[in-house]
């Protein structure tokens with residue numbers, strides 16, 4: 001269907017606070033590490049709003065939960081991002097577009113970035129094993 005998609009169906013979008021928690025669990029599933037040097041030797045600097053800030057004890061890099069992620073710059077609410085992340089395997093782009101009110105292009109872009117991040121993570125794991 002073409003045209004404006006202003007209607008969103010009744011879907012459960014996690015609220016912002018809950019979404020950040022989910023996101024943190026996904027991103028730091030192996031522990032918080034420095035995005036720059038990949039050291040796990042990091043210190044928590046306390047919250048900045050709802051996100052946490054960290055400092056790398058190895059290279060002194062300051063970073064937050066969102067550093068180097070799509071959430072850093074994206075204008076799409078985090079809850080919707082999480083929703084897409086959780087549903088992208090069993091729902092296609094058109095369905096997700098209808099449900100969230102985002103354009104198909106945006107959904108496609110989000111999916112692509114998530115897939116890319118997953119791949120990078122897998123590659124990282126592979127290079128770590130001896």
Ligand SMILES: [Zn+2]
Pocket residue numbers: 034035036037038039056057058059060061
């Ligand atoms: Zn570092």
